[in-house]
Amino acid sequence: MQQEKSSPDTARKKRIALSANSGKKAQKANHSTHPIVQLQNVKRIYTLGENKIYALNGVSFAIKKGDFVTIMGSSGSGKSTLLNMIGCLDLPSSGKVKVNNVDLSKLDDDGLTAIRRNNIGFIFQQFNLIPTLTALENVEIPMIFNGESPARRRKKALAMLKNADLPLEYANHKPNEMSGGQQQRVAIARALANNPPILLADEPTGNLDTKTGHNIMELLKELNAAGTTVIVVTHDPKLEEYAHTTIRIQDGEIIE
Amino acid sequence: MKLTKKLSAILSNNMYAELAKRNLKRQSVRTVLAAIGIIIGVIAISSMGILGNSLKLSVTESFADIGDKLIVSPALGEDYITDKQVDQIRKVSNIESIIPVSTSGEVIEYREGGTTYQSYVSVYDIEKEDLEKLVELEDGRFFKPGSTDCVVGYSVADNMELTLGQKIEIDDTKLRVVGILKERGMGFDISTDSGVFTSSEMYNKLYPDEDEGYDEVIVIVKDLDEIDAVSDEIEERINKKDELVTVFATNMITDSLDDVFRSISLFLMGIGSISLLVAGVSILNVMLMSTMERTKEIGIMKAVGASRKDILKMFLLEALFLGVLASTAGAILTIGGSYLVMELLVKNTSYLFTISSMLYVAEGFFFGIATSLVGGMYPAWKASRMKPLDALRYE
Ligand SMILES: Nc1ncnc2c1ncn2[C@@H]1O[C@H](COP(=O)(O)OP(=O)(O)O)[C@@H](O)[C@H]1O
Ligand SMILES: [Mg+2]
Numbered sequence: 024m025q026q027e028k029s030s031p032d033t034a035r036k037k038r039i040a041l042s043a044n045s046g047k048k049a050q051k052a053n054h055s056t057h058p059i060v061q062l063q064n065v066k067r068i069y070t071l072g073e074n075k076i077y078a079l080n081g082v083s084f085a086i087k088k089g090d091f092v093t094i095m096g097s098s099g100s101g102k103s104t105l106l107n108m109i110g111c112l113d114l115p116s117s118g119k120v121k122v123n124n125v126d127l128s129k130l131d132d133d134g135l136t137a138i139r140r141n142n143i144g145f146i147f148q149q150f151n152l153i154p155t156l157t158a159l160e161n162v163e164i165p166m167i168f169n170g171e172s173p174a175r176r177r178k179k180a181l182a183m184l185k186n187a188d189l190p191l192e193y194a195n196h197k198p199n200e201m202s203g204g205q206q207q208r209v210a211i212a213r214a215l216a217n218n219p220p221i222l223l224a225d226e227p228t229g230n231l232d233t234k235t236g237h238n239i240m241e242l243l244k245e246l247n248a249a250g251t252t253v254i255v256v257t258h259d260p261k262l263e264e265y266a267h268t269t270i271r272i273q274d275g276e277i278i279e
Numbered sequence: 280m281k282l283t284k285k286l287s288a289i290l291s292n293n294m295y296a297e298l299a300k301r302n303l304k305r306q307s308v309r310t311v312l313a314a315i316g317i318i319i320g321v322i323a324i325s326s327m328g329i330l331g332n333s334l335k336l337s338v339t340e341s342f343a344d345i346g347d348k349l350i351v352s353p354a355l356g357e358d359y360i361t362d363k364q365v366d367q368i369r370k371v372s373n374i375e376s377i378i379p380v381s382t383s384g385e386v387i388e389y390r391e392g393g394t395t396y397q398s399y400v401s402v403y404d405i406e407k408e409d410l411e412k413l414v415e416l417e418d419g420r421f422f423k424p425g426s427t428d429c430v431v432g433y434s435v436a437d438n439m440e441l442t443l444g445q446k447i448e449i450d451d452t453k454l455r456v457v458g459i460l461k462e463r464g465m466g467f468d469i470s471t472d473s474g475v476f477t478s479s480e481m482y483n484k485l486y487p488d489e490d491e492g493y494d495e496v497i498v499i500v501k502d503l504d505e506i507d508a509v510s511d512e513i514e515e516r517i518n519k520k521d522e523l524v525t526v527f528a529t530n531m532i533t534d535s536l537d538d539v540f541r542s543i544s545l546f547l548m549g550i551g552s553i554s555l556l557v558a559g560v561s562i563l564n565v566m567l568m569s570t571m572e573r574t575k576e577i578g579i580m581k582a583v584g585a586s587r588k589d590i591l592k593m594f595l596l597e598a599l600f601l602g603v604l605a606s607t608a609g610a611i612l613t614i615g616g617s618y619l620v621m622e623l624l625v626k627n628t629s630y631l632f633t634i635s636s637m638l639y640v641a642e643g644f645f646f647g648i649a650t651s652l653v654g655g656m657y658p659a660w661k662a663s664r665m666k667p668l669d670a671l672r673y674e
Contacts, residue, residue, distance in 0.1 A: 112582055112668040132587060139667075140584025151579045151671070155301045160294065165583040167294045213583060 057124040058085035059221060059252050060109055065118035067104050067275075078104040079115070080275040086254065086268070088220070091247040093263055094256045096272035102256040103225050105272065109254065110145050110223045111135045122221070140168055144214030144251075148226035150206040152198040158184060158209045159194040165216040176216075183212035187242060204235035211242060215251075222246060224255045228262065240265050299597040306569055313558070313565040314605035320555030321609025321647040322616070327551040328639025329617050331544030333630035338536060347375075349498040349510050350467055350527045357523055359492025364517050364524065368496060371512045373505040378409040378497040380469060383486055387475065388448045389439045396439040400432075402449065402475045404482035412499065414471050419443045419458035425480045430458035434472040447475070449485060467529045468497045506530060544639075551643070555650050562654030566598060570658040577662050578670025590663040598655025599648070606647030610640050 067079040078101045086092050096102045107113040108120050111127060120127045123142055127135065139145075152161045159180050166176035184194055187208040198206050207227060214222055224243065228236030240255075244265050247253040255262065263269055271279040303310045351368065353360055365379055381404040389396045405413070407421050410430075422428035431441060436459045439447075446453045454477060463471040477485075498513070500506050510526045517524050570577075577590055614631070621628045630636060 107668055110582070112671065113666075136581075136584060136586040139582060140586075145582050147671075151575075151582070153576055153579060155298075155305055160297075163294060164580065168580075168584040168586065168589050173294075217584065 058121075059088040059090075059123060060086040060254070061119075061121040061124075062105075062108070063119040063121075065105075065108060065115045065120060067101075067108065067113070068116040077275045079108070081118070082272070082275070082277055083118075084270055084277060086252065088252055089247070089250060090252055090268055091244065091266050092252075092254045092268045092270060093266040094254065094270045094272060095258070095260065095263065097258055100258075100272050101275040102258070102272060104275075106223050106225050106254065106256045109221075110143050111139045112145075140165065141217055142219050142221055144211075144217075144219040144222045146207070146210050146214050146222065146224040146227045148229040150198070150203070150210045150230070152206055152209055152213075154198055157195045157197055158189060158201065158205075158212075161198070161209055162212045162216055165213060169217050180212070180216065183215055184209065186215070187212040188238075202235075203231050204238065207231060207235075207239055208242070211239070211246075215246070220250075220252055222251050222253045224253070226257055227255060228257070228259065295593055295596050296600075298593055299600050302569065302573070302597055303600060306565070306572075309565045309568065310601065313562045313601060314608070316558030316561040317555070317602060317605035317647045317651055318609040318612065320551065320558040320650060321606050321643040322551075322613050323554040323643075324548050324551030324646055325610065325613040325640040325643030326617060327547030328544055328642060329613070329631065329636045331540055331547050332633070332635050332639060333621075334543065335536065335540035336630045336633065336635075338540075347500050347503050347506065348468055348529045349500065349506065349513070350529065351496040351498060351513060351524050352494070352527070354518075354522045354525050359494070360496050360524060361492045365493070365496060367516045368498060368513055371509055371516065373501045373509050375499040375501045376409070376412060378405060378412065378499070379493040380405055380495050380497060381482065381486075382469070382494050385449055385475075387435075389441060389445065390448075391440075391445075398435055398438050398473075400435055400473050400475045401470050402477065402482065402485065403469060404479050405469075405476060406479070410476055413469060413497070414463065414476075415461045417459050417461040419456075421458055422476065422478050424478050426478055427452075427454055427481055428457040429454040429475055429477040429481070430460060431456055431476075432460050432470070432472040432474040433462040435475060449475075452481075452485060454481065467527065467532075468495075503530070548639075548642075552646070555646055558647075559650040559654045562598065562601065562651050563657060565601075566594065566655045566658035567661075569597075570594070570662045573662075574665065574670050574673035577665055578667050578673065581665070581667035582671060587663040591659050594659030594662055595652065595655055598651045598659070601655075602648035602651025605651070606644045609647055610644045613640055613643065 062085075063083050065079055065082045066077065069076040069078055080101075082101075082105060094102050094105060104113065108115055108127075109122065111122070114127070122138055125138070127138070130138065152158075153164065156164070159177070162180035162183050163176045166179065171179070181191075181194065185191065189205055189208045189212065193201055193205055193209075198209070201209070207230075211227075222243070227243070228239055231239060240262060243253050243255065255266070269279075270277060351360060351364075360379065365377065368374070368377055383402050385400055385402045387398055387400050387402075389398075403410075407424065410421065416430070417433065419430070422430055429447070431447070435441065436456075441447070441456055441459070443456055443459065445456050447456060448454075454475070460471060460474075498509065500509050506528050510528050513524070513526050577585075580590065617631050617636075618628055621631055
């Protein structure tokens with residue numbers, strides 16, 4: 024684990040203006056009475072030979088727009104499975120998942136792609152940057168799929184990187200030339216590229232040292248303050264302090 | 280110019296293109312191997328095509344008068360084409376010109392100092408105006424009507440070392456050589472290269488018994504497409520009751536030559552296609568491997584909003600790049616290689632720079648690209664169908 028060079032506790036206010044309009048598109052369709060994420064009796068069952076594993080066993084909850092939620096649970100409790108459902112990376116075996124009041128089970132592949140592209144930003148524990156591309160190009164990727172023009176997406180990607188507190192000289196570095204914290208900042212910039220209303224983070228600090236982890240969480244907090252709904256999955260109780268709401272999960276069931 | 284600028288701008292701005300380039304570079308060894316496969320395939324197809332085409336061109340070129348002519352000759356058992364028959368031919372439509380020809384085989388002599396040269400030739404009686412339609416002068420001029428001048432074919436002049444102004448002898452009659460013809464090669468109408476052409480008056484003096492008719496009539500048609508119709512009409516008019524003449528269309532030979540060489544070219548290109556098939560399999564392999572290797576990347580792209588179409592586009596673009604690059608290299612190598620081979624072996628590169636040869640190069644080029652695309656299709660399709668989570672988890 025690497026210690027981050029940049030000290031991001033300063034000069035934050037400016038960029039808040041930039042992300043303040045995130046999710047405008049989604050807001051139009053969604054009248055504030057509806058929760059932005061809603062799960063109803065969601066089950067996800069893996070079948071391994073004779074065995075059935077209930078990774079999620081009837082999970083129901085709702086998340087308000089603009090909330091900062093941590094989903095807490097020990098390893099193997101089903102947190103990632105849960106987050107993948109919301110992020111349209113996986114579909115439930117039964118039950119209903121609604122994002123922006125849209126029932127995901129009613130969508131085809133293109134519909135799910137559109138949700139992933141415009142409504143969700145996903146941050147992973149392993150950063151998951153594309154190794155052949157520079158920091159800047161990694162941030163451009165979601166905008167390419169969104170049909171943004173080269174000039175606009177370049178400009179926007181730079182702004183996003185700045186917003187995520189990546190020192191500008193790293194914009195043209197490949198992921199393997201950056202520290203873990205820097206990579207996670209690039210990943211956050213990428214997640215925000217298409218201004219999604221929802222940011223999902225699966226153990227975003229899991230591969231970072233305590234201080235860098237703290238910085239990343241601070242960044243997420245600010246993004247939330249600017250209007251983005253943030254959902255963080257973690258097994259680290261220390262992260263609870265950042266959240267407005269905490270959902271606890273154990274053996275695939277909500278316990279509180 | 281504007282278009283290429285625009286195109287290169289699109290390519291340089293297009294991240295799909297950028298991604299494709301980088302991914303090809305990333306697996307450079309495998310990319311090069313796949314490219315070699317296509318290059319060999321393209322070379323095989325186009326050079327086999329060129330080989331077949333050059334063979335055809337060299338054979339057809341040795342027939343000088345293939346094309347727009349009909350040769351009307353006496354049917355078996357008939358001695359001459361009569362004036363009356365020529366008049367009947369004149370009534371047929373779509374004819375450019377009618378050239379009645381009288382000819383006799385003859386041994387001519389030429390004395391130079393003490394030596395006597397002898398040569399077997401065909402002496403022709405063709406009107407000067409008509410002759411001009413059939414042959415070209417290498418040197419000198421055509422004979423004047425009524426004169427004792429003559430024009431000799433290229434081989435006659437060459438064999439007997441004749442020059443302008445010299446006199447040849449036919450049956451003790453002396454003829455002055457005023458013109459020498461260009462070499463023309465084999466012909467169905469007249470044997471130009473071994474011919475001696477003189478005025479009607481002279482011919483009739485030499486062969487007084489032969490004024491009943493002509494040995495053949497050359498019919499030049501206005502439009503090559505009408506040649507069969509003209510041929511039919513001539514036969515209809517003259518051969519109504521009895522078989523008096525036979526009509527031979529010189530393009531018949533081209534048709535059958537075309538058939539023969541088309542099969543040869545197809546056969547040769549079939550051999551070339553097999554190597555492209557092998558290239559296709561190797562591209563399939565390269566693309567499949569790189570799909571596997573990049574499974575996680577595909578997962579990431581899907582997670583950040585790539586649709587199936589986007590993934591498909593990226594992989595196909597890669598295959599297209601590979602195909603275009605390798606096919607271009609193959610085409611250049613084919614043209615360069617063929618040029619060298621032709622220059623060194625036959626010292627004649629004219630068959631290479633013909634439209635038909637270049638068409639074979641183009642064919643190889645497009646087959647190369649198509650092979651690459653087909654080889655890349657399945658891996659691209661497979662990649663696009665991956666479930667995002669499964670792809671993300673892949674290590
Ligand atoms: N692809 C899979 N096949 C089988 N079992 C799985 C699969 N993914 C997850 N699981 C199981 O589901 C349960 C929950 O996993 P996960 O959601 O990854 O837990 P967490 O993220 O909380 O550590 C675990 O018991 C895990 O073994
Ligand atoms: Mg997990």
